[in-house]
Amino acid sequence: MTERDQIHAYLKTLSTYLSRLEKADADEVIREIESHIYDALETQTETTNLETILDGFGSPRDLAASYVEHILNGTPPPAGFKAIQTVKKGATKSLYYTTACFGYIISAALLFLAIYKLFDPNAVGLWSNGNGESVIIGVVDGEPEGKVDILDWWLIPVFISISVSILYVTRRLLTILKAAI
Amino acid sequence: MKPEVTTDIKWDVQLRKGTLELVILAALKGRHLYGLELLNLLHSFETTKITEGTLYPLMDRLKRDGVVAANWQQTGDERPRKYYNLTAAGEEKLLSFTTRWRTSVADIEYLLTNPGPAKIAQPKQQ
Structure with missing residues (x-):
């Protein structure tokens, strides 16, 4: 060189x-x-x-x-410029907390459903009426009528892996957003 | 490296942080210099040696603050160089820094030459 x-x-x-x-x-x-x-x-x-x-x-x-x-x-920034910077910073900050709440709550909810399924298999499921018009995910009091539990026991590994993936993506996103705050 | 040498260097670094702007303004007083000339000038003194990486961003800031002006000049076949000089605001700032600096030096000097336990007789006349 x-x-x-x-x-x-x-x-x-x-x-x-x-x-x-x-x-x-x-x-x-x-x-x-x-x-x-x-x-x-x-x-x-x-x-x-x-x-x-x-x-x-x-x-x-x-x-x-x-x-x-x-x-x-x-x-000293020109008049009005500082406000833009503050708004930009504020937007990044609220995006940070929204991402954190959304990501962690969804991830925790899926994990909760997967664990709940172990204790009360009939109450937890992912049901569909067969032609995809309506879907129910969650804890219910007795299985919904006329609908098929799509995942059955598979719900546990599927929900756990989705939960972990969301957790991972959320953490990565937060690291990036943190740098911008 | 001997401990006292390290202490000296640390002291120089600390002192320079606070006085660098005064040093630059003083160096440019009545002079029209480009970066390398200014750097060499500062390197000719024992306690004002700074690096290129400190000088150039600082010059850019001083220019934006309006205390120095910069303009590109080219003579003959030479490479174009960016020359700096003090603006009126710079001269004014240098004047007020100089007053504060001299007061500060006098104060410290007074304390150094008037050790205890004797009381300081009366408030020092400025």
Whole structure:
């Protein structure tokens, strides 16, 4: 890898991390850093080389973060802009809690049904009237008339696996949403 | 590394955090410098050495705060460089920072040169 390739790779990674900024802002940052690197290389001494210069800038990720931090949060935003940010943040927050409630409740309910089936097999089931017009899932007082219990004992493994899957998806979603809050 | 050396470095880092903006404004007073020149200038002093990764994002912030102005210049075949200089707001900020800095140094100096148990005779005249 030549020095030029190394510089190119560094700047390219930096530009990826700067993608949250407006293009003009990101380009300006890249242009200045590129100019610095080439200038510094031309005047390099025994103790400075591309390695030490790039070390001085730190990882592209950290460098980008210190720009993004003050550009998106630090400077006084134009009127109305702050409200948008707050709303955005609020939306993510409520999405986080809605996802958490919805995911955990459904997952817990399915698990509960699967366990209940063990104790009272006739009261729990997934019934259908045969042509799919109506479906009943849940705990009932006596089997619904004229309907077929589709899963029977299979309900236990099926519901447990759906419950676990929902739990997994919910947790993954929450991790992603948490980062955005 | 000797313990006292580590302590010195930690102290420098802490102190620099609070004074960096003053250092940059002071370095740009009456000067028109591009990033590398500014960095080299700061590296010529013992306690003001900062990294590229600290300097450039800070310059961008100072520019957005309106205390420095930046413009790209190119002379002849040379690479275009982004030059920084103080704005009027920057000069003003430097002035007020300078006053606070000198007061702070004088206060600390006073405490250093007037150890106990003797009482400090009277409130120090500013």
